[in-house]
Amino acid sequence: NAGVTQTPKFQVLKTGQSMTLQCAQDMNHNSMYWYRQDPGMGLRLIYYSASEGTTDKGEVPNGYNVSRLNKREFSLRLESAAPSQTSVYFCASSGTGTAVQTSTNEKLFFGSGTQLSVL
Amino acid sequence: GDSVTQMEGPVTLSEEAFLTINCTYTATGYPSLFWYVQYPGEGLQLLLKATKADDKGSNKGFEATYRKETTSFHLEKGSVQVSDSAVYFCALARNFNKFYFGSGTKLNVKP
Numbered sequence: 088n089a090g091v092t093q094t095p096k097f098q099v100l101k102t103g104q105s106m107t108l109q110c111a112q113d114m115n116h117n118s119m120y121w122y123r124q125d126p127g128m129g130l131r132l133i134y135y136s137a138s139e140g141t142t143d144k145g146e147v148p149n150g151y152n153v154s155r156l157n158k159r160e161f162s163l164r165l166e167s168a169a170p171s172q173t174s175v176y177f178c179a180s181s182g183t184g185t186a187v188q189t190s191t192n193e194k195l196f197f198g199s200g201t202q203l204s205v206l
Numbered sequence: 207g208d209s210v211t212q213m214e215g216p217v218t219l220s221e222e223a224f225l226t227i228n229c230t231y232t233a234t235g236y237p238s239l240f241w242y243v244q245y246p247g248e249g250l251q252l253l254l255k256a257t258k259a260d261d262k263g264s265n266k267g268f269e270a271t272y273r274k275e276t277t278s279f280h281l282e283k284g285s286v287q288v289s290d291s292a293v294y295f296c297a298l299a300r301n302f303n304k305f306y307f308g309s310g311t312k313l314n315v316k317p
Contacts (some may be wrong), residue, residue, distance in 0.1 A: 091249070120305075122307075127309055128309055129210075129295060129307040129308050129309040129310050130250075130295065130307040131307075132304070132305070132306075135304075177249055177250070179249075179250075194252050194255075195242075195250070195252065195305060197249030197250045197251070198249050199247070199248055199249050200248075200249055
């Protein structure tokens with residue numbers, strides 16, 4: 088029962104470095120999401136993918152890119168890291184059915200998070 | 207735009223005390239409302255949800271009622287335990303791809 092798996096768990100970068108956060112889910116979910124969690128601000132949506140082959144911007148997409156590699160995997164890339172991107176990043180997924188099956192789609196399953204520090 | 211506002215923490219209670227964490231929302235239409243819980247070092251887990259006005263979500267002794275007239279979804283528990291210590295997030299979803307989370311309320315329960 089792996090659920091949503093994120094790697095790495097911790098990462099320290101220098102300003103200007105790049106990296107990719109990996110996320111995979113084994114629940115056959117259609118939708119996948121990347122959130123960042125900052126103190127006093129809760130979770131903010133960076134990007135999401137409603138289905139394989141589609142991606143859309145969330146509340147705070149600047150400085151990030153995403154790839155929905157296949158139905159299982161959704162990666163988040165920082166091309167040139169900045170100290171403002173220091174945060175905890177969570178991947179999530181939802182939805183095994185069609186859009187009308189809202190009770191299934193509306194439950195988010197989260198990974199355990201990536202603690203990223205940009206110096 | 208859609209948003210969720212919840213009470214700031216931390217909230218510190220003694221074991222068996224009554225818990226209320228306030229949550230209000232702003233949204234057009236009829237969103238679904240949720241409470242998620244985050245235990246230390248883990249991702250968020252769904253605690254309960256309500257999908258329409260006057261619905262009551264409940265789980266593990268926690269309850270919340272969807273109040274459209276006051277745009278609220280307050281979390282309550284009659285008797286908290288030390289194991290309830292966590293961060294609690296109120297959230298709404300107006301369509302299944304867009305979830306909006308509050309800033310989280312940390313609960314500390316002392317024995």
